[in-house]
Amino acid sequence: MIKADRFHREHAVVELAIRDLKEGVGADHIPSGHYHANAAWLACAVLAHNLGCWMTLLAGQPPVTNRTRRTRLIAVPAVIVNRSGRTLLRFPARWPWAHGFTKPLSALRALPVPSG
Numbered sequence: 001m002i003k004a005d006r007f008h009r010e011h012a013v014v015e016l017a018i019r020d021l022k023e024g025v026g027a028d029h030i031p032s033g034h035y036h037a038n039a040a041w042l043a044c045a046v047l048a049h050n051l052g053c054w055m056t057l058l059a060g061q062p063p064v065t066n067r068t069r070r071t072r073l074i075a076v077p078a079v080i081v082n083r084s085g086r087t088l089l090r091f092p093a094r095w096p097w098a099h100g101f102t103k104p105l106s107a108l109r110a111l112p113v114p115s116g
Contacts, residue, residue, distance in 0.1 A: 020066040021045050058111075059104035072097040073104070 052069045056062075064072075078091045091098050 016065070017049070021049055055104045055108065058107045059100075060107070061100065061103065073101055076101060 049066065052066065052073075053063070055073075056064060056069070076089075076091075077095060078089050081088050081090050091101075
């Protein structure tokens with residue numbers, strides 16, 4: 001019983017990943033009729049999906065779908081401003097997902113610089 005439950009849960013994770021890839025990362029463009037174009041779209045979709053998942057894990061946030069990630073982190077309602085030669089990202093005053101954006105950004109900036 002436990003093995004069957006574990007198998008079904010793992011299968012559900014795979015199904016959710018496939019749904020996320022089809023939903024808006026680029027996999028909906030795959031049936032273009034050209035093999036190389038399909039391979040390029042799939043590679044880009046998988047890279048974008050994995051980068052989003054890794055950023056979520058890096059920030060210590062719970063897993064979210066691509067739609068949630070797209071509306072909260074990618075479609076940022078911010079303005080890039082140049083204040084005295086310093087580039088800043090200015091958010092709205094009461095943006096509800098500001099912490100969810102700045103936490104992964106801080107975690108990404110805290111990564112060590114690769115040597116070599």
